[in-house]
């Protein structure tokens with residue numbers, strides 16, 4: 001398979017780029033909601049528009065009413081989300097939760113997928129326990145109780161948790177905290193008794209919850225996939241999420257870079273455009289190289305994932321780590337090359353830096369993923 | 380006991396008696412820093428007591444001469460005092476641009492009358508100064524600045540705009556670069572001192588990405604600046620039209636200050652603290668922290684060497700540029716790593732647990748370190764030119 005977009009994907013890229021630049025623009029979405037101190041952190045109207053575009057259910061199978069597309073396509077949408085810093089539950093709902101739901105029974109899929117596809121509902125996932133992403137250890141417990149389960153424990157960094165109609169929760173149904181087996185995924189509805197949110201605003205103006213499950217009673221049909229067999233579903237979800245986050249990161253890097261290159265062509269000091277200084281030219285050229293490389297490995301990882309390759313997990317970590325480095329460079333160079341104006345809230349470049357920071361942490365930072373690359377390579 | 384050893388013993392005793400326990404805790408936020416000035420208020424009694432004890436002892440500016448409000452300490456004694464303060468974690472009793480920037484310039488270029496008045500006002504925390512250098516069109520290329528002072532005999536009428544003026548809305552006086560000769564780029568700038576309360580000065584805060592607004596646009600609209608504030612006390616430092624020399628000299632001190640060479644938080648290793656706060660560290664992050672700690676500890680030695688040499692005139696005059704470059708790049712890295720170690724908790728912007736997003740806001744603030752006082756690129760240009768003497772640089 002060639003490592004570039006095929007005709008359909010190129011068309012989607014064009015559509016997504018146009019749509020996001022118009023409807024998802026920084027002034028129209030991020031600043032709009034942020035400056036109104038919106039408790040959701042995103043606009044439901046835009047989510048509806050996502051549905052009309054077919055984005056919300058793009059990963060959902062055609063039999064279930066979705067578009068049956070893959071992670072390359074989701075990545076195309078996410079790159080444009082990243083470029084425009086568009087706040088939306090797309091990554092958490094349409095990539096992470098949707099990937100989990102694909103493994104659900106007819107009942108589970110029938111209950112949750114239509115609302116997602118129509119843009120009526122927003123979902124998210126609860127994986128992390130603690131401030132760092134370490135999904136190898138899951139202590140949150142779901143004990144058998146009657147025909148169902150009783151869920152207890154805490155989850156952190158549940159993105160848009162308080163606004164989500166359903167949360168996919170990874171919980172332990174047997175074994176020790178760090179066992180690979182014994183995990184089960186549950187679809188926990190928003191109104192479940194005993195679930196509470198401590199919802200906080202993050203540096204990038206998005207919202208996330210610390211969620212507490214205090215003996216939440218769940219029916220057997222809340223289970224997604226097999227009881228005790230959730231690790232595979234969790235891994236599938238993590239791979240899709242990481243590749244998706246990487247794609248969004250490429251967009252953040254590209255957006256920050258574009259702004260910066262523009263500025264180098266406008267700002268004058270010492271009677272010259274600052275873009276005439278070779279010290280900056282070389283750094284801009286270096287940044288361009290890094291962003292191109294980051295995009296390549298992200299598409300590679302998405303293709304492997306869509307092809308069901310066993311290398312997908314490895315490549316997802318390579319991509320997540322590489323993008324973190326490239327996007328980190330893009331936003332740092334962006335602010336620095338803007339000088340004083342780059343430090344102002346009025347200017348957008350700082351918003352890229354903030355979003356990058358949150359994205360870096362989401363589903364594992366560059367250190368975590370570089371560590372995985374080492375481990376999976378046998379050292 | 381040598382003189383220095385007995386000075387150390389005395390200092391230790393004095394600090395023990397005068398530095399309240401609250402003032403030995405790390406500074407948490409801006410309100411823990413006392414900046415002085417007409418409108419200053421103390422956060423608490425401990426801050427007040429500590430400031431007053433230091434002021435009375437000359438320890439707000441320990442190495443300035445006694446007649447200007449200092450304690451007249453020798454460089455060696457000054458170092459001992461810094462070490463002893465660091466040992467107990469004592470806070471700076473008074474922070475100000477007067478101490479770090481204007482003071483050194485006045486000590487070098489000022490008249491006796493200017494020193495008596497302005498240095499004492501700085502040392503006692505009475506007057507808070509801000510720095511009017513940058514303009515919208517003149518940042519890195521500072522000498523192209525346009526704010527103009529028209530000569531009216533016994534006074535100037537100043538018109539123009541400054542930007543990024545830190546704390547202009549809280550400062551009492553400004554030290555300001557004003558063009559007094561339009562024909563002469565380098566020799567047409569006068570380094571003026573004037574009261575911000577005078578008519579025609581206005582400020583407009585600019586919000587930073589950290590959410591705070593400590594810097595401003597500053598506008599001058601027919602501001603009358605008298606040429607003299609009394610006998611031997613002109614309103615300009617150095618000579619008229621020769622303010623660029625003063626401006627550059629001051630920048631050396633500003634860069635020294637921003638470099639963090641004086642020690643404290645900015646040069647310390649952080650790995651052990653990260654483990655204490657965040658628990659077991661991911662191995663790759665741990666390796667990255669170790670690399671950082673090596674650089675930070677080495678830089679800390681460089682800071683000590685630099686200051687020791689600077690005080691006795693042995694440092695290359697352009698060395699503050701290197702220190703600023705290295706120190707600020709290091710500080711940015713420090714905060715990147717602190718954010719990484721803090722994980723998703725550190726992303727919180729308003730939560731109580733994070734004190735209203737202190738970590739995240741602090742991290743964003745450090746991004747200005749390599750911009751304010753001259754950018755890293757400008758530092759590297761200066762090093763290439765003035766230290767390495769590279770062709771064409």
Ligand SMILES: Cc1cc2nc3c(=O)[nH]c(=O)nc-3n(C[C@H](O)[C@H](O)[C@H](O)COP(=O)(O)OP(=O)(O)OC[C@H]3O[C@@H](n4cnc5c(N)ncnc54)[C@H](O)[C@@H]3O)c2cc1C
Nearest residue numbers: 336337339340512513518519543544545747751752754756
């Ligand atoms: C938090 C903060 C506080 C500040 N406080 C004050 C203050 O109190 N008073 C005051 O007067 N000013 C203050 N400043 C202003 C500061 O000094 C300027 O921002 C700085 O000098 C850079 O100027 P600029 O912003 O115009 O950037 P520009 O000069 O426009 O620079 C833009 C980019 O171009 C690069 N560049 C420019 N020239 C060259 C070159 N020849 N070679 C290579 N690269 C180049 C720069 O390094 C930068 O990356 C403050 C700035 C900040 C961020």
